[in-house]
Amino acid sequence: MAAANSLATAFLGAAAAAAAAKAEPFRANRPSKSTASPAFSFRVCQRGVAFVGSRRGAVRRSPRCEVQVDIKEKAAASISAIEQFKISADRYMKERSSIAVIGLSVHTAPVEMREKLAVPEAQWPRAVGDLCGLNHIEEAAVLSTCNRMEIYVVALSWHRGIREVTEWMSKASGIPVSELRQHLFMLRDGDATRHLFEVSAGLDSLVLGEGQILAQVKQVVRVGQVSGGLGKNIDRMFKDAITTGKRVRSETNIASGAVSVSSAAVELALMKLPKPHCGSARMLVIGAGKMGKLVIKHLAAKGCKKVVVVNRSVERVEAIREELKDIEIIYRPFSQMHSCAAEADVVFTNTASETPLFLKEHVQVLPTVSEDVGGVRLFVDISVPRNVGSCVASHEHARVYNVDDLKEVVEANKEDRLRKAMEAQTIITQELKRFEAWRDSLETVPTIKNLRSYADRIRASELEKCLQKVGEDALTKKMRKAIDELSTGIVNKLLHGPLQHLRCDGNDSRTLDETLENMHALNRMFNLHTDQKAILEQKIKAKLGKTQG
Template sequence: MAATTGLAPSFVGMPKTKAAAGRRLPARRSEGASSSVGFRTRKGFRCEIGTDLQEKAQARASSVSALEQFKAAGKDRYMKERSSIAVIGLSVHTTPVEMREKLAIPEAQWSRAIGELCNLNHIEEAAVLSTCNRMEIYVVALSWHRGIREVMEWMAKTSGIPVSELREHLFMLRDSDATRHLFEVSAGLDSLVLGEGQILAQVKQVVRVGQDSGGLGKNIDRLFKDAITAGKRVRSETNISSGAVSVSSAAVELALMKLPKSDSLSARMLVIGAGKMGKLVIKHLSSKGCKRIVVVNRSTERVDAIREELKDVEIIYKPLDEMISSAAEADVVFTSTASDAPLFLKEHVEALPPVSEAVGGVRFFVDISVPRNVGSCVSELELARVFNVDNLKEVVEANKEDRLRKAREAQTIITQELKRFEAWRDSLETVPTIKKLRSYADRIKNAELEKCFQKFGEDALTKKMKRAIEDACGGIVNKLLRGPLENLRCDGSDSRTLDETLENMHALNRMYNLDTEKDILEQKIKAKVEKAQN
């Protein structure tokens, strides 16, 4: 992968909190836009970064340079920063669908993207959450500023969008803000439709993909698992999922809202695509009282399965080559396919016969796909109206008071889970010190035992006597270490105790000159160099 200088100057004015995330970042020339970068085309996702020998050589040289600078003068600068959990991304709240679809990463490419991100100089761990409403990258960064810069440049290269343009829409959050954001996402609090259930399944899928590929590190794995726990608790303890709780259900709500009330259930419904989203659309239409639904799909197997599940609804299967003729007989067309190219363009819709005045004389296209299945040009027609995922905000406005109350209850749960995760992560800091202090004491014990045995002579002591002396010395060391080690262990349930534990850790590092933190950081950077050289 084309690497950047490992210790370049950091960004100025980068937002660190959610309040600042929506501010436009200062313009800066993209360092990642070149003629050889990878990009996502309408035909699929393509990453070509790091494929030629010159770029690999540059990556190795950059990594070695980072280590040399670290050894020479950069150690103190790095030690001012703890490895940060960060999220950088864009969502339906900050970015139009036109840009989201360019940055969307198909699930089949998540593992590859994680590998490329982890190859960056300052990124230890990574995960990708890409859905129709968001594309977010979660990382553990050796350096917050350097790591974020590298991820931004990676995003620019994989999408073909200059960093300067991306920066207008990206949000960036760090540590507790990043953790809270993921917990809110998992709980459905950051979704277009509050409490939607599908996002929780997508967060779970991130963990499954990461486990299958071996791509998730210890911190990111625990972060996502705790986010799943938070999402489950919010849904079970607040009843936040009642009503329209998914993009699919909101799409149905929106369509029925736009139709004349007297004829909404008699309108002719067409669903294109019988995947997860399409199936949910069909289920929600059924729950609203629709008795006849036409479904266009590549094959009949999924439609047969849905028909078997919804026996009270007449579900009519049509093959893909009958999509246009089926649309000619529909009042409302829902599109939910994985097609990279639009299924409906202006000339297609313009050729369709008009719909009945009983349903308003306008044909509705509700497109919940990213990339979009209905071209933006269709909205130029007088007898057609197009709605995509960004238009679902109208549905969100319903029952606002009740949603806000449930959201407040959910935040209490999220705060509890956030404290639990941060306590776990903070407690990890003392583990290397415990190991190094134990190793330090054992080295002294073994050295003194060797001196002792040499004074007695080789044959003066029996094996039993040597073992007794070794056990006695080991017991002395254990008793001397018991107090310090107990003060380095903490379950994180008491913030005061945790603060004291971390103070004790720093004190022991100073007293015994353990240099634990610097050693760990140097090991991490060495690992990066070895990975680049391989």
């Protein structure tokens, strides 16, 4: 039934948007731009009525004639909109909205593709707004990290919703849909929820059990709360995913001994340096965010005594310096990045820059590093989008490693963490059942509202008939109030039992099954589906009438 409400909202929203901006075409079939000013007419689509441009030719019409034609077209469109609603409403009211995840990760796509689809955190609200504006999408959330770009949605229609999100991703990245589909994974309902719970628990990470992803899942909720972009299903799912991630880490110790992306980057760099000179290699870290801080921390743990840090502001570097006392941290402003690289043997990059910081022409002018450390400068880039252009790898005195190259490091202690991952699945299954029970319990909410509305309309109608028979002058204001309270009290007492049998918190599966049976029975007895459909139809007619007026 939630789908039916969204369907009606879509109809009303489309009509309102059409009245506000007649030149806006239906987004699923946008006509080509034209410098001419076309006339506009209604067109009926799956979820509403939209204005579309249509050339009328060179024939001139008087303003009066155009008004008459426009009125006829709008009237015909109104009838068509209602008929379209009647055809599709039954199916949407019976069909439950689907939770879906569409995305790609380090397991399905190379970094070259992931960086094109990456959405910076500052742009998450806008992306969610765009996604929720799609015809069959009710709710949305974006989880974009260095290892994944995943879109979680609640879709009115699984197939149409997936198609719209895929087309949005194609448009945002510039990657053709045919190419994009080769790397995307798509999961539905329970599978989609389980995937998010596994992501939050660190089971889907490149580094099994790593903890940073849990913080990133939390950030999705924080951003959604500030922007107001998360709907109740997505919000609850992400919060339950956070609970799952915490339980897995505290009850299985999957993170003990596990390496993070940052520590794996340090391990990789040390693997590539000649063993005798690892301690003397000059280290440069560009970016002092969370990843940069972890890189410095792991360098210190490996015995590094000095590191140069390039960052846009000094405050973050000073905070890291206060926390990490065992390593000398030298701050340099961003303007000195290339001169600092000239004096470094290993360059770690981890900034949010959407364009490369190092290209081949930058590296060509850098002096060659000492043969003691291998004669080549190492660039370890753990950013997505990448901070080091792929062209740098062709330089004879440079080696470039990105997040996809970390697999060499993480395979070392993967077997032990896989055993712990099996334990984590038990917790994930428990939390998944709890979430699905909660979502099932939501099905009764529309029935509760419809039953209450149905009873209130009958009460109001019968009360009005009674007052008409008695006569307005026969009753005092106090008597009228007493009769109104009497009728309200009778309705409340009659509804108390049925409504109690429709309320369930979703924690008890037996009670939930009984509640859903009661819901279906009441829907049949009082014909609440038809009742709801009639109400929505009246609202659509009224809205279309206003847009024509």
